[in-house]
Amino acid sequence: MFGKKDKAPEASAATTAGAGSTGLSGDTKIKDWLAHPQGGPILRKMLAEAGQDASQLKPVQGFAMKRLIPMSKGQFSEEKIAELVAMAEAYDPATAGEEPAAAAPAAEEQPEDEAFDLPEFEEKVTDGRFVGKTLIITGAGSGIGRATASRVAREGGRVIAVDLNEAGLDEFIAEHPGLDIVKVVANITKQEDVDAVVAAAGDVIDGLANIAGIMDNMTPLHEVTDEMWDKVIAVNTTGLFKLSRAVIPFMLERHAGSIVNITSEAGLRGSAAGLAYTASKHAVVGITKSSAFMYGPQGIRVNAVAPGPVITGIGASFDSPMAAKRIQTAMAVLPTPVGPESLAASISFLLSDDGHNLNGVILPSDGGWSAV
Numbered sequence: 244m245f246g247k248k249d250k251a252p253e254a255s256a257a258t259t260a261g262a263g264s265t266g267l268s269g270d271t272k273i274k275d276w277l278a279h280p281q282g283g284p285i286l287r288k289m290l291a292e293a294g295q296d297a298s299q300l301k302p303v304q305g306f307a308m309k310r311l312i313p314m315s316k317g318q319f320s321e322e323k324i325a326e327l328v329a330m331a332e333a334y335d336p337a338t339a340g341e342e343p344a345a346a347a348p349a350a351e352e353q354p355e356d357e358a359f360d361l362p363e364f365e366e367k368v369t370d371g372r373f374v375g376k377t378l379i380i381t382g383a384g385s386g387i388g389r390a391t392a393s394r395v396a397r398e399g400g401r402v403i404a405v406d407l408n409e410a411g412l413d414e415f416i417a418e419h420p421g422l423d424i425v426k427v428v429a430n431i432t433k434q435e436d437v438d439a440v441v442a443a444a445g446d447v448i449d450g451l452a453n454i455a456g457i458m459d460n461m462t463p464l465h466e467v468t469d470e471m472w473d474k475v476i477a478v479n480t481t482g483l484f485k486l487s488r489a490v491i492p493f494m495l496e497r498h499a500g501s502i503v504n505i506t507s508e509a510g511l512r513g514s515a516a517g518l519a520y521t522a523s524k525h526a527v528v529g530i531t532k533s534s535a536f537m538y539g540p541q542g543i544r545v546n547a548v549a550p551g552p553v554i555t556g557i558g559a560s561f562d563s564p565m566a567a568k569r570i571q572t573a574m575a576v577l578p579t580p581v582g583p584e585s586l587a588a589s590i591s592f593l594l595s596d597d598g599h600n601l602n603g604v605i606l607p608s609d610g611g612w613s614a615v
């Protein structure tokens with residue numbers, strides 16, 4: 244939904260330097276850039292040149308500017324930030340012929356939560372929580388899956404990192420030298436790939452996090468193509484089902500195991516996505532509840548997490564004007580998006596023994612969106 248990898252890139256010279264006379268840098272929050280008398284006009288000009296305006300930055304206004312880099316999928320870079328910093332330094336509203344008032348944000352751009360400058364979430368790793376355990380984590384090449392795989396590996400677990408995207412997996416493994424991570428490039432919709440994942444794990448599988456997933460194109464039922472329906476159901480529902488079916492016999496043998504499925508706000512209501520994605524994620528809720536009921540007495544817990552907006556690599560297009568209008572009405576109360584490490588905290592809690600008394604829970608990890 245919001246393009247971003249699992250964590251903000253390390254601060255570099257280009258993002259942290261340049262805080263000269265303006266005090267602006269890659270570490271400056273976007274809302275502070277917009278409110279700045281020199282930075283504001285420069286940033287708005289850049290947005291206008293790309294056919295955008297500042298209202299499009301509203302969901303990420305509380306983030307440091309450098310967090311836009313991984314979100315932009317290559318359209319924004321450290322060099323671009325350095326250029327913006329330099330342009331802001333050189334910008335003089337008087338000589339540029341700008342009315343000073345033009346530097347102030349327009350009323351509709353005023354951040355709503357300006358009075359509440361909340362800190363970003365900081366992970367606190369629980370040492371050794373997954374020591375001696377093997378966990379399969381799908382979607383480990385990007386976003387929520389990658390952040391969860393990272394958290395579990397840093398807490399001592401042996402991670403079977405599964406994804407279609409080999410480059411993403413390689414990058415993830417390179418970021419975690421010395422940790423116990425097994426790379427499996429696999430398409431969870433294919434039975435032979437599912438078998439390869441289970442073979443890589445070995446005979447003892449303590450946990451499974453079904454995180455890999457794709458969005459739809461936000462279309463209502465009468466506009467959904469066969470292709471979109473098949474694609475979304477295949478990954479989000481059938482892939483999750485196939486891998487769980489392959490793993491559960493190992494857990495039944497030991498009367499132990501924890502499965503966490505990723506549904507969505509779209510698994511709880513009808514107003515968060517298109518028909519195909521909504522159906523696929525409601526099915527995940529059904530799979531979770533049925534399995535929790537069936538296997539609970541045998542020591543296997545099956546829970547789900549329903550994320551709200553998270554900054555990841557997932558992409559969605561609004562291909563239906565009718566649905567876009569309806570969905571955007573519901574999005575008026577969208578909470579501020581979080582980084583994927585916030586979801587990793589919820590998912591790893593349910594995966595771990597800390598969640599031992601929870602089974603069949605559909606846990607919204609959404610900043611309260613589902614309470615609306």
Ligand SMILES: NC(=O)c1ccc[n+]([C@@H]2O[C@H](COP(=O)([O-])OP(=O)(O)OC[C@H]3O[C@@H](n4cnc5c(N)ncnc54)[C@H](O)[C@@H]3O)[C@@H](O)[C@H]2O)c1
Nearest residue numbers: 382384385386387407430431455456507552553555556557
């Ligand atoms: N980002 C959000 O705002 C958000 C909100 C609600 C739910 N979710 C759910 O969270 C999960 C993770 O999404 P994300 O936002 O991290 O997205 P992402 O695109 O960053 O990561 C998803 C990963 O799944 C992998 N994948 C896709 N199809 C696959 C397949 N057939 N086999 C193996 N791997 C496959 C992709 O290659 C990718 O690396 C998804 O199930 C998504 O529906 C995300």
